[in-house]
Amino acid sequence: MSRRPARPSVPVTIDGEEHLAYEGETILDLARRVGVRIPTLCQLDGLSVYGGCRLCVVQTEGDHRLKPACATEVTGDLEVTTSTHEIREHRRRIVELLFAEGNHICAFCVSTGHCELQDLATEHNVDHIHYDYEYPRNTVDASHPKYLLDRDRCVLCTRCVRVCDEFEGAHVWDIANRGSESRIVAGLDIPWGESESCTWCGKCVLVCPTGALSFKGRSTGEMVHDPEVISFLSRARREGEWVGRKEQV
């Protein structure tokens, strides 16, 4: 991401309030800057835009299709609505489908209480899943000496894929297969522990929104991720803020 122009100049209306956006700014960035909450899952400041989860969809005036706020740049006189009954229902269904297609048993997850999927469920008043559960037969990769991949808890947000490629430059992770067969694989589908490109940096673990990637040895509720580290690194790199972080990881 390049540095911003000095002054915001693009008039945009969000939920009836007028704002000035920077040229090239996304609807999501603008909303966050002016304090409007739009839920997200795959998006992480500092990583490239994926637009895969569709939780951040918003309505724009004159277009009946919902658009992902993370992947839509502002244009002049854009009118954005971030929260209607339809939008909230759409988001709730996405959350429910994520639960239905995995084996997210929160009760004994390493990340329970610190999970972005769990938080999104409560935010959208999900008290049960309307869809039939898939109960897929997924595999766990425990071959790495330090880290664990539990595919039952993966939502395929690709944060790990992107951070490994874009920050660490190792590109250990990819998504294999398509559709409901999609799954995270190391290398060309080898055990993670046998990957020669993995540097053991742990950034993939830090950015994971659920309990899919964790430090080994963590028990129920003990895995707290820290995706903010990547946002910090990205911002510091962009703005040249090479200063220490107050609370070190």
Place this chain on the structure above:
Amino acid sequence: MSTPNGNGNGQPRKLRFATAWLGGCSGCHMSFLDLDELLFDLAEHVDVVFGPLTDVKVFPPDVDITLVEGAVTNEDNVEIARAVRANTRVVVSFGDCAVTGNVTSLRNAMGDPDPMVRRVYVDHPDINGAMPTEIVPALLPQAEPLHELIPVDVYLPGCPPSGERIRNALFRLVESLEAGEGIPDMDWRTPDDLRFG
């Protein structure tokens, strides 16, 4: 509770309250007991007519509220769940096993339960290994959330739902039924009242 329990003239009929225990660990029932002294308040408003805490064998008619713990995982669960639905005004899916399948549904991804039962009861024991055929109800092919089998009116997630969470939902429900208002709107719930796990 603000609702007058009344005595003598005009005393309202106490609500008929039941609990049922399907495929779960009884942790939700333990958590129900964590209502502690509030159980006395609850007892002023309800009669407990069925559940593991009573010695009643057949699910009774005209029950107002039933908390159902556990996933539907065997043939006995199906029978009880159907009896609950047929005789209850407000069925509450009580805890994560009933709401999501939870731990009880872990077996689902492994397919047919028969090899698992065989491993435990035939292969593993040192003596008298045999497939259970009597008394133990047959497992269903999959453990399912309660709402896959019967319509559910209120969902109370949590593993287990805390005593406070049970209190918040149950007392509101009792109050609403006593006032003749039916099933209350559950939109008041905060993340603390909703979170799975």
